[in-house]
Structures are given as C-alpha cells and as structure tokens.
Amino acid sequence: xxxTIEKVKCLIIGSGPAGYTAAIYAARANMNPVLxxxxxxxxxxxxxxxxxxxxxxxxxxxxxxxxxQLQAQAQRFGTDVRDGWATKVDFSGKTHKVWINDSKEIHxxxxxxxxxxxxxxLGLPSEQHYLQTGGGVSACAIxxxxxxxxxxxxxxxxxxxxxxxxxYLSKLCKKVTMLVRSDKFRASKIMEERVxxxxxxxxxxxxxx
Numbered sequence: 033x034x035x036t037i038e039k040v041k042c043l044i045i046g047s048g049p050a051g052y053t054a055a056i057y058a059a060r061a062n063m064n065p066v067l068x069x070x071x072x073x074x075x076x077x078x079x080x081x082x083x084x085x086x087x088x089x090x091x092x093x094x095x096x097x098x099x100x101q102l103q104a105q106a107q108r109f110g111t112d113v114r115d116g117w118a119t120k121v122d123f124s125g126k127t128h129k130v131w132i133n134d135s136k137e138i139h140x141x142x143x144x145x146x147x148x149x150x151x152x153x154l155g156l157p158s159e160q161h162y163l164q165t166g167g168g169v170s171a172c173a174i175x176x177x178x179x180x181x182x183x184x185x186x187x188x189x190x191x192x193x194x195x196x197x198x199x200y201l202s203k204l205c206k207k208v209t210m211l212v213r214s215d216k217f218r219a220s221k222i223m224e225e226r227v228x229x230x231x232x233x234x235x236x237x238x239x240x241x
Contacts, residue, residue: 037137040066043130045118046146048075052102054144059109066112074099075148079172081200173197177204195223202230211239
C-alpha cells in the first residue's frame with residue numbers, strides 16, 4: 033500500500049449546509065469526519081444575501097455568515113475541514129476510495145456525498161456566448177448585481193431563488209422583469225407576494241425565452 037494513502041473513518045465531500053450538518057452529527061458520534069470543501073467552500077448559500085427560512089434566525093442571516101457559523105460548529109466537535117475537491121472515486125469494493133485533486137488517495141469506511149446543486153442555465157447558444165465572453169448573463173445576482181446598477185435586467189424563473197434574486201436586484205436596478213413560463217409561481221407565497229408588491233418588478237406570465 034502506498035504511503036500517500038490516508039485511511040479515515042468518515043469522509044464528507046461538500047461544504048454546504050448538508051455537508052456541515054453531516055459533519056456535526058458524525059463528529060458527535062466519534063467518527064472523526066474529514067470534510068473537503070470543494071470548489072465553492074460553503075456551497076451556493078455563500079451567494080445568498082438573506083436567509084429567512086432557516087430555524088433559529090429570528091431576523092434572518094446572510095448566507096456567508098450562516099456558513100461560517102456552521103463550519104465553526106462542525107470544527108468545535110473535531111471535524112477536520114480541508115481545502116480541495118474530489119476528482120475520482122471507486123466504490124466498487126468494500127473499501128471506499130476517493131482521490132483528492134487527482135493526487136491524494138483516501139480510503140474511507142464511510143463516504144457522505146453532499147455536493148449540492150449547481151447553477152441552472154437555459155442552454156441557449158447565445159447565453160453560452162455571453163457566459164464565455166464574461167458579460168450579460170449571470171446566475172448570481174449578489175455576485176454580479178453591482179455591474180448592472182441603474183440598468184434594466186431580466187430574470188428567468190419563478191421559484192424562491194428567482195424571487196430572491198429579483199427582489200435583491202430591485203434595490204440596484206432601474207427595472208427588473210421576471211419571465212414566468214407558466215401561469216403560476218413555484219415560489220413560496222411569501223416570496224411571491226414580495227416581488228408582486230415591489231414597484232419596479234414587472235412580472236410576465238406564460239412567457240418563454
């Protein structure tokens with residue numbers, strides 16, 4: 033066996049809310065979890081400005097602040113939090129093998145995969161063009177909203193994420209137009225009402241791109 037192989041009881045891949053929650057439980061069970069943060073430490077929640085639907089935060093909390101607290105809580109119980117991401121796995125045998133950054137090999141008794149979600153684009157050729165050239169299309173209002181200050185912007189979608197992005201952009205942009213493909217929202221009622229009551233948000237139902 034190579035000296036570069038590390039044996040661990042519990043390996044957690046991903047550092048969003050699910051990853052850190054798993055780490056807290058695993059650490060309290062004396063499983064000595066090792067957690068790799070992946071390419072986006074803290075997960076997509078680090079791009080969320082306001083989190084209002086997580087229990088325990090009466091006045092809400094920012095995504096980055098919440099993730100810092102979750103990481104600190106996991107580390108308090110002994111979670112080994114590391115930089116790096118899983119690039120290869122082999123779960124065919126009794127030993128779970130995971131390679132980190134194409135170099136380090138880890139053999140784990142238990143592997144918890146909590147890699148979360150990724151941005152969902154429309155898949156249009158023109159969209160990909162703007163994504164590759166670095167302007168005009170974004171999947172994160174909080175990350176890129178500043179670049180569109182006092183401009184007119186369009187949001188595609190009608191879920192909680194779309195409503196949150198629209199409400200955030202309404203504070204920066206002159207006008208926000210929401211394109212909703214069906215005749216109803218998929219978002220929670222409180223988020224739907226919030227965007228409907230915002231003066232500079234225009235909602236176009238039954239529209240497609």
